[in-house]
Amino acid sequence: MATKSYSNINSVYTISPHTFEKRSRTLAEYLSEPRGQIFFDARPWKTERITNEAKALQLLAERTTIPIPQLIRYGQNNDGSMFLEMSRVDGVDLLSVASECRKPGGVRHNNGGECNKCLEIAQANAMHFIKTVLLPELAKLRSNETGLDGFVIPPPWVVESVDTRPHWEVKTSLDEEFVFTHGDLNPGSLIMDPDTLTVKSVVDWEHSGYFPPGFQKWSLDMDAYYALFEDQQAILELIRSIEP
Incomplete structure (x- = not known):
């Protein structure tokens, strides 16, 4: 499959043949749509949510048998957004x-x-x-x-x-x-x-x-x-x- 992206009010998602990436949306992305500033202000912890999920995946992989996506990497982009790259689960x-x-x-x-x-x-x-x-x-x-x-x-x-x-x-x-x-x-x-x-x-x-x-x-x-x-x-x- 070809790489494709989509977004919702929370995040931007990118799906490739082998990976799934989630990243927080930037203020500029919110401002490009109607009521963008309102949506931006109403969604707290934009980068913290991504970090929290990454740490949860690390913990669960180490201490449980729960089937979850494999954490590949996570970090902060130059624009301030936070990203989380995982294995793709079909x-x-x-x-x-x-x-x-x-x-x-x-x-x-x-x-x-x-x-x-x-x-x-x-x-x-x-x-x-x-x-x-x-x-x-x-x-x-x-x-x-x-x-x-x-x-x-x-x-x-x-x-x-x-x-x-x-x-x-x-x-x-x-x-x-x-x-x-x-x-x-x-x-x-x-x-x-x-x-x-x-x-x-x-x-x-x-x-x-x-x-x-x-x-x-x-x-x-x-x-x-x-x-x-x-x-x-x-x-x-x-x-x-x-x-x-």
């Missing part, structure tokens, strides 16, 4: 599995178009993976400090919904009571093997770090995931649990 995210019949086992469920049966199979496999592999592996990683390596970025349902403070202090404890969390686990974070509909890789670790166990929230349904943003009472209680 597959389809769980959010897109139902776009066509994937023929698991060579058996086609329909004659074309969306396939809810494939989605059901993939969701069941993903649920099994999360409960038997991902969560047990993350539960082994514990710390007496919140965040990761001195940087704290709570999940999106905290920082994009209730509390927009520009900085979060590290909370310390006498015990290793904080567990490593993905922070943004949803169908888009799971790359599935299109032939077997099993989990091939877990991606998007920008919001990961050590937090109280109650922060280990996730969903395989996007409506349920977005509902996490609306439960403000629960979010406020969790925020109090990480304040020094």
